[in-house]
Amino acid sequence: MTAPRDLPPEIGFRRATVSEARFASVLDTAADGIVVIDEEGRILAFNKSCEALFGYVADEVIGLNVKIIMPPKYAHDHDRYISNYRETGERRIIGIGREVSGMHRDGTVFPLELSVGEAVSADGRQFIGILRDLRPRKQFELRLSQLQAQVVHMTRLSAMDEMGAAMAHELNQPLTALMLYLQAVMRPLRLGDGSVHPDKVVAIMEKALAEAERAGGIIQRMRQMVEKRDPERSRNDLRSVVDEAVDLSAFVAQGSTVRIRRAYGDEPLVADVDPIQIQQIVINLLKNAVEVARDSEDRWVEIALTRTDRQALVKVSDSGPGLSVEAART
Incomplete structure (x- = not known):
């Protein structure tokens, strides 16, 4: 095992320059947005993907608080989290991916997936946020949901078409009974001879009402089965x-x-x-x-x-x- 040797200053400077160049290259070629902030929430790095996501050029936001790319209602929570972390060291989001909202410079709010890492340097703690635009995935999920709903609807229509004749037969039963009950009441009422007691008329009408409700129930079930709606x-x-x-x-x-x-x-x-x-x-x-x-x-x-x-x-x-x-x- 060899002992570490001191490097000439120019070599150390050259290595630092190369490392910085590598970091900048990785930062700007990453497909996801990457933003680096300090303990005060000030932006230290803002890559090309972040520029495309939020509409800002890096030079415009370097040194500003990261709240500039957050909707106002989330900015206060961010300040509170940073303050709590500095005081207690309690981690709530570091190392954990979660869905958040970002804000474009034109005010548009959109969904993001955020993963946060932490690094400690001579200048203090730094937080690296990796941001992925969730709009394409959300649009795909919405389209998939719509297509699934269409498939379910078409399948439902196909099944109902096959049942049409049988349902018509079933619906005919309460309608026929309803007609017979009404005819039984109408005949004596037309004669006007008082041969039917009012209580009997009420009893027959109650049966007629029950058959009408039965028919309505069949129609309602069919309507619900065919109707296209959200779950x-x-x-x-x-x-x-x-x-x-x-x-x-x-x-x-x-x-x-x-x-x-x-x-x-x-x-x-x-x-x-x-x-x-x-x-x-x-x-x-x-x-x-x-x-x-x-x-x-x-x-x-x-x-x-x-x-x-x-x-x-x-x-x-x-x-x-x-x-x-x-x-x-x-």
Whole structure:
């Protein structure tokens, strides 16, 4: 092991110059924004990517407080954090990536991913912030969400189109009953002979109202299934949510003489879900299962609900032949 040797001053100066040049080169070729500040929050370095992100030239911001690239509501928090860190040494964001907001010189606020590192030099502590513009990712996520919503909507329309005839038949039942109840009341009222007691008229009208509400419920469920909307999650008992989907699917199953069996537990199975989206998924699963089961000898489809740890499982099985060995391999 050799002992370190003293270098001539000109060599030390040359090395320092080379190191500084390397740092400047790395700084300005980095794809992400890099900003270096001191303990007072003053900007010491501001690379080319930061210039593009915030609209400032480095010479304009060197020596200024880093708050110049922060929305006002975050600037106070930054000052408090720096002050707390200097007093206590407590680290809250150093070494941890998190999402923050930056502010362009024109006032535009935009999302950033910030990672902070720390370096100690003869001049004191310095903080290195690496900034990544999250707008492209946010735009991609939004577009992906929109495309997924379109796919779900088109799938929903396809499923509802297939159920149209069966739903019309189901809707016809309460409407026919409603018409018969109203006819039963209208005949004696037209005769005006007082042969029907008012209490009986009220009882018949209550039955007619119940059938009208039943028809309205069918129409409302269909409208919700077809309607294109944003997800609305809430606490729901999956048994009730799945039951409605099974009722809708049963219309199609009856036409193909396929029995749908329900295997639920006695305890509520509560989950934070969008009931309409869950019902759409269940309807699609049941539709596919009914198509396969209708060609089997037993002709049954079963939907089961179970809980596994912190998850709820919806399982659809059928009496169909299953996948071939070749299909299973692919």
